[in-house]
Amino acid sequence: MWVSDECFLLTGPTNIGLVRTGEGQAVLIDSGGDDSSGRRIRKALEAEGLTLQAIYNTHSHADHIGGNAFLQTRLGCRIYAPDRETAFVRQPSLEIHMLYGSPAPDEFNHKIFVARESQAEPLSSASLPEGMQVIPLPGHSMDMVGFRTREDIVFLADCLVSHETLSKYAISYLWDLDRYKETLQQVCGMQARLFVPAHAVPCTDIRPLAMENLRHVADTEEKILELCREPATWETLLRGIFLSDGLHMTAAQHVLVGSTLKGYLTSLVSRGAVRYFFEDARMLWERI
Ligand SMILES: [Zn+2]
Numbered sequence: 001m002w003v004s005d006e007c008f009l010l011t012g013p014t015n016i017g018l019v020r021t022g023e024g025q026a027v028l029i030d031s032g033g034d035d036s037s038g039r040r041i042r043k044a045l046e047a048e049g050l051t052l053q054a055i056y057n058t059h060s061h062a063d064h065i066g067g068n069a070f071l072q073t074r075l076g077c078r079i080y081a082p083d084r085e086t087a088f089v090r091q092p093s094l095e096i097h098m099l100y101g102s103p104a105p106d107e108f109n110h111k112i113f114v115a116r117e118s119q120a121e122p123l124s125s126a127s128l129p130e131g132m133q134v135i136p137l138p139g140h141s142m143d144m145v146g147f148r149t150r151e152d153i154v155f156l157a158d159c160l161v162s163h164e165t166l167s168k169y170a171i172s173y174l175w176d177l178d179r180y181k182e183t184l185q186q187v188c189g190m191q192a193r194l195f196v197p198a199h200a201v202p203c204t205d206i207r208p209l210a211m212e213n214l215r216h217v218a219d220t221e222e223k224i225l226e227l228c229r230e231p232a233t234w235e236t237l238l239r240g241i242f243l244s245d246g247l248h249m250t251a252a253q254h255v256l257v258g259s260t261l262k263g264y265l266t267s268l269v270s271r272g273a274v275r276y277f278f279e280d281a282r283m284l285w286e287r288i
Helices: 035-048 068-075 085-090 093-100 163-168 177-188 207-227 234-245 251-270
Strands: 007-010 016-022 025-029 051-056 078-081 120-122 133-136 145-148 153-157 194-197 274-279 282-287
Touching: 007 035, 016 035, 025 035, 035 051, 035 068, 051 068, 078 085, 085 093, 085 120, 093 251, 163 207, 177 207, 177 251, 207 234, 207 251, 234 251, 234 282, 251 274
Parallel strands: 025 051, 051 078, 078 120, 153 194
Antiparallel strands: 007 016, 016 025, 133 145, 145 153, 274 282
């Protein structure tokens, strides 16, 4: 659906933006989860009589780059991704290697981690269409960015999640807690004609949802600190989070929640709230 003269949104599991940049030309902000998403985008382009110039990936997670390969092969478009995310878009198997820490058993090579390879180039201001700006939004992933279009529509990628997701889960995926919080604080003060989070309903006032995400992060920190009242291994802390949330342990959840938990612990250690020590061939975490 068109939400302005130049911006067409394809809403779904990942909200995707098609931005008209000139007569009959458009660029894409993210490409969805797989080939079927690529097909849906191609249909929308055809229906609107638009030629795709380029895809701008906000970050390298598979649900944002999964349509890249289909569209690049069929339409020959260029693909841009921010800084270190570029390597992951070019080699998506790096994602599970990073999360797991070595070549992982097959069960971990799930489609939520591994997209098809595509030929991405590093994003620079020179590679942007006229009037479009990059907004650094690190934290959820290493170098995630958002985009502000020349019509003042802001794409926020995964820097926050919906109220429904917050109600359901105590912990949502992030890479670097400190950067994640700084980004959310920045988002709290943003103004735009329309905000488009990748996994929440587009809105004109993002502050309430950004504040709710910040409060949720603070609650999660408290929960982890409570679990660290007695010295505990990382696996014990992970179990505590799964039990309190009623989460079902799967290979995917284990690496996602496990990696996020490590992100929280690193931040808590750097702030002097938690310490770790080695005892009896175990690494133990304890509240200070
Ligand atoms: Zn993501």
